[in-house]
Amino acid sequence: AQSVTQPDIHITVSEGASLELRCNYSYGATPYLFWYVQSPGQGLQLLLKYFSGDTLVQGIKGFEAEFKRSQSSFNLRKPSVHWSDAAEYFCAVGAGGDYKLSFGAGTTVTVRA
Amino acid sequence: SQTIHQWPATLVQPVGSPLSLECTVEGTSNPNLYWYRQAAGRGLQLLFYSVGIGQISSEVPQNLSASRPQDRQFILSSKKLLLSDSGFYLCAWSVPPVYTGELFFGEGSRLTVL
Numbered sequence: 001a002q003s004v005t006q007p008d009i010h011i012t013v014s015e016g017a018s019l020e021l022r023c024n025y026s027y028g029a030t031p032y033l034f035w036y037v038q039s040p041g042q043g044l045q046l047l048l049k050y051f052s053g054d055t056l057v058q059g060i061k062g063f064e065a066e067f068k069r070s071q072s073s074f075n076l077r078k079p080s081v082h083w084s085d086a087a088e089y090f091c092a093v094g095a096g097g098d099y100k101l102s103f104g105a106g107t108t109v110t111v112r113a
Numbered sequence: 114s115q116t117i118h119q120w121p122a123t124l125v126q127p128v129g130s131p132l133s134l135e136c137t138v139e140g141t142s143n144p145n146l147y148w149y150r151q152a153a154g155r156g157l158q159l160l161f162y163s164v165g166i167g168q169i170s171s172e173v174p175q176n177l178s179a180s181r182p183q184d185r186q187f188i189l190s191s192k193k194l195l196l197s198d199s200g201f202y203l204c205a206w207s208v209p210p211v212y213t214g215e216l217f218f219g220e221g222s223r224l225t226v227l
Contacts, residue, residue, distance in 0.1 A: 036216075043203055043218030044157075090156065100147075100172070101216065105156035 006104035023091035115140035119219030132191040136204030
């Protein structure tokens, strides 16, 4: 079965600074990879996804992620964060033919002025 | 457009009481439906998923159950709540199969068991 590790529980970043959130997955074949964002007390919203092809994926809100098979990673990046980016971010992995996604424990991002 | 409704938004229940959380999807047919639980600092745990009416798959043995009486209705229930059932419950749907990768989440139901 697939699994996901998000090594960073909490990250604090200054507004305007760059942000990188780490995600490592475990899966025997090529996985489907996703990043979701959750604002406090809300449901989750998909930021971006990777199925195949170009390993650099662009998403909404200025986010991008890079799939690195050799490192089993799918890190999320944003060049310049805004205060509205403060939220919890979840990496998820799915397997082809499976109905389920496995989520990481999440990384909480705090943005300071 | 598709929408998902989940209620109640907040619930405080005593230990041993029953539970019913309801989720309804509009604007699509034959969706895959999911119940996730989110405990503080522990990410999302898939509890149940359903690929059709009356078809329920359980991921984690516990005192919760799920039912899908109609195509776009998904209910999470318990006969007797435990303290450990407290958490944030999220309903989600996807277009089968989930290769598109996007789960559409409801706003969640926060359950506190006292």
